[in-house]
Amino acid sequence: MARTDLATSLILIALGLGVLAESLRMPRYESLGINPYTVPGIVPGALGVILALFGAIMLVRTLRTRGAAQAAPPPSAEAHPVRLALAIAATLGYGFVLVGWLPFRWATFLFVTGFIVLFESRARQRTRSIARIVGFAVVEGAVVALAVGFVFERIFLVRLP
Amino acid sequence: MFEGLTQFFSAIVAVASWSALFTVAWATLLGIAVGMLPGLTATLGLALLTTLTFKLPAGDAILILISMYVGAIYGGSRSAILLNIPGTPANAATSLDGFPLARRGLAGRAMGISTAGSFLGTIIGMIALASFAPLLAEWALSFQSYEFFWLAVFGVVVAGRLTAQGDPLKGWVSGFLGLLVAMVGQEAIYAYPRFAYGVTDLAGGFGLLPVLVGVFGFTEVLWVMKNPAYQAVKDATDSVVPRVREVLQHWVTIIRSGLTGTFMGLIPGVGEDMGSWVSYALARNFSRKPEEYGDGSIEGLMSAETGNSAAVPGAIIPVLTLAVPGSAPAAVLLAALFIHGVRPGPLIMIENPTFVFEVVAMVFFASLAILIYGLALTKPLLLILRVPYLKLMPIIFVLCVVGAYAITSRLFDVWVMLGFGVLGFFLRQVGFPMAPLVLGVVLGPILDVNLRRGLVLSDGDLTPFFTRPISAGLWILIAITFLLGSDWFVGRMRKLGRRFSPQRSEDDTK
Numbered sequence: 001m002a003r004t005d006l007a008t009s010l011i012l013i014a015l016g017l018g019v020l021a022e023s024l025r026m027p028r029y030e031s032l033g034i035n036p037y038t039v040p041g042i043v044p045g046a047l048g049v050i051l052a053l054f055g056a057i058m059l060v061r062t063l064r065t066r067g068a069a070q071a072a073p074p075p076s077a078e079a080h081p082v083r084l085a086l087a088i089a090a091t092l093g094y095g096f097v098l099v100g101w102l103p104f105r106w107a108t109f110l111f112v113t114g115f116i117v118l119f120e121s122r123a124r125q126r127t128r129s130i131a132r133i134v135g136f137a138v139v140e141g142a143v144v145a146l147a148v149g150f151v152f153e154r155i156f157l158v159r160l161p
Numbered sequence: 162m163f164e165g166l167t168q169f170f171s172a173i174v175a176v177a178s179w180s181a182l183f184t185v186a187w188a189t190l191l192g193i194a195v196g197m198l199p200g201l202t203a204t205l206g207l208a209l210l211t212t213l214t215f216k217l218p219a220g221d222a223i224l225i226l227i228s229m230y231v232g233a234i235y236g237g238s239r240s241a242i243l244l245n246i247p248g249t250p251a252n253a254a255t256s257l258d259g260f261p262l263a264r265r266g267l268a269g270r271a272m273g274i275s276t277a278g279s280f281l282g283t284i285i286g287m288i289a290l291a292s293f294a295p296l297l298a299e300w301a302l303s304f305q306s307y308e309f310f311w312l313a314v315f316g317v318v319v320a321g322r323l324t325a326q327g328d329p330l331k332g333w334v335s336g337f338l339g340l341l342v343a344m345v346g347q348e349a350i351y352a353y354p355r356f357a358y359g360v361t362d363l364a365g366g367f368g369l370l371p372v373l374v375g376v377f378g379f380t381e382v383l384w385v386m387k388n389p390a391y392q393a394v395k396d397a398t399d400s401v402v403p404r405v406r407e408v409l410q411h412w413v414t415i416i417r418s419g420l421t422g423t424f425m426g427l428i429p430g431v432g433e434d435m436g437s438w439v440s441y442a443l444a445r446n447f448s449r450k451p452e453e454y455g456d457g458s459i460e461g462l463m464s465a466e467t468g469n470s471a472a473v474p475g476a477i478i479p480v481l482t483l484a485v486p487g488s489a490p491a492a493v494l495l496a497a498l499f500i501h502g503v504r505p506g507p508l509i510m511i512e513n514p515t516f517v518f519e520v521v522a523m524v525f526f527a528s529l530a531i532l533i534y535g536l537a538l539t540k541p542l543l544l545i546l547r548v549p550y551l552k553l554m555p556i557i558f559v560l561c562v563v564g565a566y567a568i569t570s571r572l573f574d575v576w577v578m579l580g581f582g583v584l585g586f587f588l589r590q591v592g593f594p595m596a597p598l599v600l601g602v603v604l605g606p607i608l609d610v611n612l613r614r615g616l617v618l619s620d621g622d623l624t625p626f627f628t629r630p631i632s633a634g635l636w637i638l639i640a641i642t643f644l645l646g647s648d649w650f651v652g653r654m655r656k657l658g659r660r661f662s663p664q665r666s667e668d669d670t671k
Contacts, residue, residue, distance in 0.1 A: 004591045012334060019341065027353060037616035040353040043609045044344045047337060054334050061330075061648070080387055087386035088583065091379065091558050095579045099562060100572050108559050115555035119386075123551070144556055148563065156213040158567040161575060 002062055009058035016052025020045050083119065090115050104160040105145045113141030165518075169291055172518035173525065181224060182526070188225040189530035190538075192232020196248045197240050197545050200385045200557055203233035203249050203433075204377040204599075207493040208370050209560055211500065212567035219501035224523050226497055227477075230490050231283055231527035234433050234473055235535065238275040238466055240546060243268060251433030251472070254441040254465035261457035269539065273403035274459055276535030278415065278466030281408075283528035285419030285467070286426065286474030291521045293427075298482040298517075301507035306615035307626050311635035312429070313608035316485055317601050318639050320430025322646045324594040329646030335593045336430075339601015340608060342367055349610045362573040369496050371565040371574040372581045372602055376595045377489065378561040379582025382554050384589065402536055411463050414444050422468035426475020430600035432488020433472040440468025474524050481505050481517055485604065489596045492603045500568075 023045030028036070090111070098107035116137035121130055128136075152158045188210075195206035206229050214222035237248030242259035255275060262271035304312070317336035325332030345356045346366020354364035408415075421443055422436035444464035445454045454461045476487025477494065484506040486492035498505050509516060534542070565578035585595055619625045626632055644650045 008591060022356065026355065029351065034351075035617050037621050038350055038613040040348050040351055040355060043612060044341065044355060047341050047344065051334070051337055051341065054330060054337065058330060058334075084383060084387040087383055087554075091382065092579060092583075094558070095562055095575055099575060112555045112559065115558075116552055119551045140552060144559065148556075148559055152213070152563055152567070157216050158213060158563070159570045160563060161566045161570075161572060 002065065005058060005062045009055045009062060012055030012058065013052050014055075016048045016050070016055055019048030019051065021048075023048055083122070086118060090118065099161045105149045108148060109141045109145040111141075112144045113137045116140060165291055165295070168515065168518040169521055172515060172522040175515070176220075176224070176519055176522040176526065181221075184221060184224050185228045185523075185526045185530050188228035189232035189527050190534060192229035192527075193236035193239075193531065193534060193542065194545050195229065196233035196236025196238075196252075197542065198548070198553065199240055199244070199246045199248055200381050200550065200554060201248075202377050202381060203230055203237070203251070203490040204373060204493060205381065205557075205561075206233050207490045207497075208373045208377065209564040211370060211493055211497045212564045215497075215500050215568060219503060220519070222497065222501055223494075223503070223520070224526075226494055227520065227523045228527040228530065230494065231470070231473055231524060232531060232534075233490070234469055235276070235279040235466075235531045237469075238279065239272065239542060242271045242275065243543070243546060249433070251437055251469040252465075253434065254437040255462060255469075257441070257455050258458045258461040258465070261455070262459075262462065265457060267457070269400050270403070270459075271462060272535065272539060273400070274407070274462050275466040276532060277403045277408045278418075278463045279470040279535070280528055280532040281415050282419050282422055282467035282470035283473060283524060283531070285416065286423045286471035287521055287524045287528065289420075289423040289471075290474040290478055290524065291518065294478050294482050294517045295510050297478060298507050298510045301483055304483075304507060304631065305629075306611040306618060307629055307632045308635065309607055310611040310615055310626070311632050311639065312483065312485060313604040313611070315635050315639050316429030316604050317597055318642050319428055320600050321594075321597040322642050323428075323431050323435050324596045325592070328592060331593045332597050333646075335588065335595070336597030336601045339598040339603075340605045341601075342372065342598070343602045343605020344609065349606060350613060362571065365573075367577050367581075367602070368569065368574055369492070369599075369602055370568055371577040373489070373493060373599055374561050374565050375578040375581030376585035376599060378557065378564070379578060380585035380589060380595070382558050382561070383582065383586045385550060385554060407459065408463075411460055414447075414460050414464050415467050417447070418444060418464040418467035419471040422471030423475035425468070426472030426487045426491075427478050429479055429485045429487060429604075430489075430492075430596055432476050432491065432596065433469040434596075436472030436475065437465045437469035440464045440471075470528075474521075477520060477524070481509055481520065482507060485607070486600065489599050492599055495603065 023041035026039065026041035026044075028039045028041070094107065094111040098111060101107070102110070117134055120128075120133045120137070149160060153160055192203075192206060195201045196203060207226055210226055210229050214225050217225070233249060234251050237252035238255045238259065240246050240248035241252040241256035242263050245256050245260040247253045247256050259271045259275065262268065317340060318333060321332030321334075321336040322329045323332070325335070343366075345363060347354050347364055357364040418440035421440045422433075425431050425436035425439055426433065441461060441464050444460055445451050448454065448458075448460055450458065450460070472488065476491035479485045479487045480491050480495045480498070482505070484495060486495045495505065503516060504512060561578060561582070562575055565574045566572065568574070585598070588598075589595060615626060627636060
């Protein structure tokens with residue numbers, strides 16, 4: 001945790017100072033003769049200072065306890081870093097690329113089918129053959145895409161991406 | 162008092178129609194399902210339903226949301242008891258005693274106790290809502306910009322302190338990051354687009370719902386994918402109908418936990434999780450059998466479930482009277498009220514006097530629904546937990562995308578949801594709680610406008626911020642919260658305490 005805290009504290013200090021600098025650059029509308037206490041930069045500037053201060057406190061705390069801290073705990077055997085990376089890639093791929101590029105129902109069909117095939121075929125206690133997994137996933141993907149489209153568009157009258 | 166009762170009964174009559182009862186029935190059931198499924202929290206359920214219902218009439222939409230809220234917090238207890246995975250974060254304390262009971266083959270009894278606790282907790286919170294909301298609204302009429310500014314700071318600081326387990330600094334960072342997020346976009350006095358850099362979408366700011374769906378929905382999907390699969394449950398074979406004697410036996414715990422839960426709900430941003438934990442801790446302190454806690458204590462389970470359910474109406478009190486959310490799901494409810502043209506805040510009892518009691522009636526119907534479902538639908542509800550999570554996660558994510566898009570039909574909102582989901586995941590990974598961040602996003606505009614307005618009123622003089630009675634009370638509480646959360650101060654106090662302790666003085670004289 002100490003290493004991530006160190007990185008977080010440095011990011012916070014940089015963010016806080018960056019926000020402060022940006023706030024100072026915001027207009028002060030002196031030519032309009034406005035009350036100087038209402039300039040747009042005052043609150044973000046204060047928040048920038050506070051965040052940088054929190055970052056500094058975290059930095060000092062981390063550096064102080066660093067000597068005393070033991071080695072980083074071994075990564076949990078139960079966590080699945082590869083699965084997580086694949087999940088992030090699949091979800092971001094759907095949200096950033098497929099939606100907006102393909103019609104919603106097609107994008108959703110591809111995503112749900114792909115997601116189920118990808119993760120079920122990787123599961124340790126796999127009981128079905130790949131062909132069966134793909135077959136089921138195609139049906140499930142189609143059902144989800146059509147059902148979500150129908151419920152949102154026809155019943156709740158919401159526009160789809 | 163009698164006037165309140167009369168208004169409550171007229172509200173019950175006003176709300177109760179066949180269509181409303183049907184709405185309560187399906188929305189509470191959906192809420193229970195959402196609460197039961199790990200990966201779907203009450204906040205996400207409410208956020209998604211807000212996007213779905215924003216074209217419905219205001220009364221129907223709010224009834225749906227309140228039923229979902231009450232149902233989800235109750236539903237989370239099922240997975241806590243049967244899977245040892247709290248369905249919503251509010252049910253974490255439930256699993257401590259509920260799961261050991263289930264392992265002993267007493268799952269039905271545990272579910273019965275949690276149903277009774279949730280029902281009674283909601284009723285206690287509901288009575289508090291009916292009694293305190295009008296009083297609080299009247300009191301809040303004396304609030305000016307100075308008080309609203311401190312209230313916003315108070316919310317972020319207290320939520321940061323109470324929701325960060327063991328490290329308040331991370332909670333505060335999270336809360337102030339939320340305030341900073343709220344700064345993006347046009348500010349309310351001169352319409353200057355802050356941090357927009359010429360991008361029109363950024364000038365519109367980050368919408369609360371996309372941010373919420375990101376940090377409570379997408380983050381949760383990633384969290385579930387990172388962690389190992391949960392095991393499917395066995396059947397509950399024993400009776401789920403709680404014994405009346407068993408419930409009556411714990412009446413002191415029920416009332417204490419109900420009041421504690423309501424109070425924790427009332428504090429901005431703290432909500433059901435703490436309602437449950439604090440009630441549980443208090444029950445253990447006062448218990449005659451504290452050694453049973455964590456090993457299947459009926460009293461512990463009762464306190465946890467009464468506490469989190471009582472926090473639901475508790476969290477609605479500040480939503481209605483101050484326009485400040487008591488918890489993360491209540492933040493969604495607040496946003497929904499604004500979307501539907503209800504103006505919550507101190508003026509609510511003047512502008513819309515019957516509304517508070519209508520909400521009380523809605524909570525009442527939803528609590529009846531959880532009682533009926535809890536006792537009658539045990540086996541069918543178990544089926545929900547059998548849905549394989551690998552099939553569920555992509556569906557939840559699709560709903561997150563649609564939910565983020567639905568309100569303003571901007572793809573930008575989908576990107577905001579994605580961005581905050583990934584950010585939320587990494588922040589959660591390194592120990593930053595999400596609730597203060599969301600509260601910060603809600604309170605940011607309140608803090609911004611009221612600080613500047615207050616400074617104009619006082620012509621730059623900071624004195625009224627510190628000397629007006631309510632302001633003084635608030636900033637002193639904020640200062641105490643900061644001090645008690647700081648290692649340096651607590652260390653100093655301990656040292657001082659040791660120096661003056663009699664043991665030490667005796668040692669010194671030797």
